Amino acid sequence: MTVFRCANCQKPVTSEVVPGEPLRGPERPPSHEVVPPRMAPGTFKINFDSSLLILHPDDLPGTALHPDARRISGCCGLAGQDGPNLVCVGCGVEVATKESDCWTDNLAALIAAAVTDEPKTDPGN
Ligand SMILES: [Zn+2]
Ligand SMILES: [Zn+2]
Secondary structure (H helix, E strand, O other): OOOOOEEEOOOOOOOOEEEEOOOOOOOOOOOOOOOOOOOOEEEEEEEOOOEEEOOOOOOOOEEEEEEHHHOOOOOOOOOOOOOOOOOEOOOEEEEEEOOOOOOOOOOEHHHHHHHEOOOOOOOOO
């Protein structure tokens, strides 16, 4: 089990997750509907260039919506096409992009550089 933490403030941003494989490919039906999540709950997959960690959209309990309304556009969910739309609840740093709209994928992409899976070193922090 791994809990990814904010690299800036050390607050947990993900649920407990384990490495997993996508439930389906990146293609989606052309219809106007929200597709099933790419990843199963509790799993993550590192993307091709190790810059992103792909998770189930509900596995980021330590995040909040971006304060910039332009980042959280979407009609049925979040489009996620205008930059990261989730921030760390602890410090407000951009940590992830959620896509959950009727014409996008359905996933959360954690920014690898913004998080750490190192155990917390200072228990008093
Ligand atoms: Zn829609
Ligand atoms: Zn933080």
